[in-house]
Amino acid sequence: MELHIESRNVAMTPRWKSEIEKRMEDLNGGHEDILHARVTLTKNRHHKKLTNVAETLVVVTLPGRHTFTARKEDKTFEEAIRSSFAAVEIELRKYREKRASKEVRLPIIPLRGVICKLFPKEGYGFILQEGGGEVYFHKNALHGLKFEELEDGTEVALNVEPGEKGPQATTVNPVLGIE
Secondary structure (H helix, E strand, C coil): CEEEEEEECCCCCHHHHHHHHHHHHHHHCCCCCCCEEEEEEEECCCCCCCCCCEEEEEEEEECCCEEEEEEEEECCHHHHHHHHHHHHHHHHHHHHHHHHCCCCCCCCCCEEEEEEEEECCCCEEEEEECCCCEEEEEHHHECCCCHHHCCCCCEEEEEEEEECCEEEEEEEEECCCCC
16 A cells, blocks of 8 residues: 655644554555555644644545545644544445445346337327236337337337336337347
8 A cells, every 4th residue: 555644834743644654554454455545634824713723634545446535624633633534434444345245236127018109299108018017108218219200019128117106117228139
């Protein structure tokens, strides 16, 4: 892992640097998936009345261009470092859990049907599914088909979801190439 530690408007102390290095090791602990990390400590000098003058920015990059960033301000650099690393740790944990999940998403197999009713002025129609039952579709659900060119009897492939008034097609595609 490549780690860059820098400071702006304040001198980096050995204590802060070792704290950052330790926390970065803890973040990477056991996973070894962090490619690059950058930590920037900035002392805000713009407003004298600010109560939070210490800012810590932590940027961590993982394979696949996944970047996690946390910027926290606090009264001291120790507190800002702690809270920014805690925020990045939460996001990394969520990402790693999701990536480690064994859930397999199977592709939805489209149903087949035939256009049985068209209402050209209103921009919708109905499809008779294989096995029976009519399904509503709107012209916006068409993919690779033009509503104006549809005719009764046109064979289509479709995905169906429950609608307000019964089943409706979320996508309607030509049957060609879908077997």
